[in-house]
Amino acid sequence: MEFSTEPVVTLERADIYQGQKLVLADVHFEVNKGEFVFLIGRTGSGKSSLLKTLYADLWLQTGSAKVAGYELHKIKRSDVPYLRRKIGIVFQDFQLLTDRSVEDNLTFVLRATGWKNSADIKKRISEVLMQVGLGTSQKKLPHQLSGGEQQRVVIARAMLNEPNILLADEPTGNLDPEVGDQIMQVFQTINNAGTAILMATHNYDFLKNFPARILKCENGEVKEA
Numbered sequence: 001m002e003f004s005t006e007p008v009v010t011l012e013r014a015d016i017y018q019g020q021k022l023v024l025a026d027v028h029f030e031v032n033k034g035e036f037v038f039l040i041g042r043t044g045s046g047k048s049s050l051l052k053t054l055y056a057d058l059w060l061q062t063g064s065a066k067v068a069g070y071e072l073h074k075i076k077r078s079d080v081p082y083l084r085r086k087i088g089i090v091f092q093d094f095q096l097l098t099d100r101s102v103e104d105n106l107t108f109v110l111r112a113t114g115w116k117n118s119a120d121i122k123k124r125i126s127e128v129l130m131q132v133g134l135g136t137s138q139k140k141l142p143h144q145l146s147g148g149e150q151q152r153v154v155i156a157r158a159m160l161n162e163p164n165i166l167l168a169d170e171p172t173g174n175l176d177p178e179v180g181d182q183i184m185q186v187f188q189t190i191n192n193a194g195t196a197i198l199m200a201t202h203n204y205d206f207l208k209n210f211p212a213r214i215l216k217c218e219n220g221e222v223k224e225a
């Protein structure tokens with residue numbers, strides 16, 4: 001599996017619903033290993049619904065999809081946690097546990113995903129924090145960090161189990177433009193090291209400054225832009 005060249009994401013004839021409402025029809029695209037893809041579209045066009053489908057928060061009812069080796073049209077609910085270990089998820093709001101230090105937030109995730117050895121846990125936490133440029137913040141509580149630093153911790157958390165792809169939904173939406181650019185650079189560094197990224201964004205400066213493939217949600221469809 002690790003050495004295969006198959007795409008990280010494949011969707012074919014997928015219809016994406018919110019309740020009874022068809023949000024996106026006949027969605028078909030692939031994301032290859034190590035690729036960077038922006039997902040754009042107006043408010044309400046279906047970007048979040050598409051990302052939610054990929055991490056099996058929204059259930060795929062028609063069509064087929066394969067994400068990190070898991071077939072979403074066949075997946076059992078009990079396998080969803082394993083799918084989510086293979087994909088990292090980053091939202092706009094930071095969703096850190098506010099009463100725990102950075103280190104404890106990250107340890108919590110590692111222990112919940114089966115890590116037992118304390119030395120391995122410490123080593124992995126230092127690695128991901130270095131990767132996001134936050135080497136010295138282990139002992140801090142989230143409120144002692146800036147918004148940009150908190151988002152770095154969230155990205156570090158998403159990287160803990162070496163995902164094949166990061167799904168990011170407006171990851172810079174709550175940040176000042178300058179800080180947003182720095183976070184975008186963190187994503188670039190991670191992408192350059194081989195992790196695919198699918199990022200929903202409203203920030204058109206990113207599209208200009210960080211050229212990459214663009215998918216657009218428009219009129220109930222997903223198109224290459």
Ligand SMILES: Nc1ncnc2c1ncn2[C@@H]1O[C@H](COP(=O)(O)OP(=O)(O)OP(=O)(O)O)[C@@H](O)[C@H]1O
Pocket residue numbers: 018019021023041042043044045046047048049050217
């Ligand atoms: N939980 C929900 N229940 C019912 N309808 C929903 C739900 N979430 C979203 N929708 C509807 O689905 C459509 C797509 O919404 P979605 O959030 O995927 O769009 P988006 O492109 O991510 O928008 P934004 O840029 O504002 O985040 C919208 O019409 C929205 O009202």
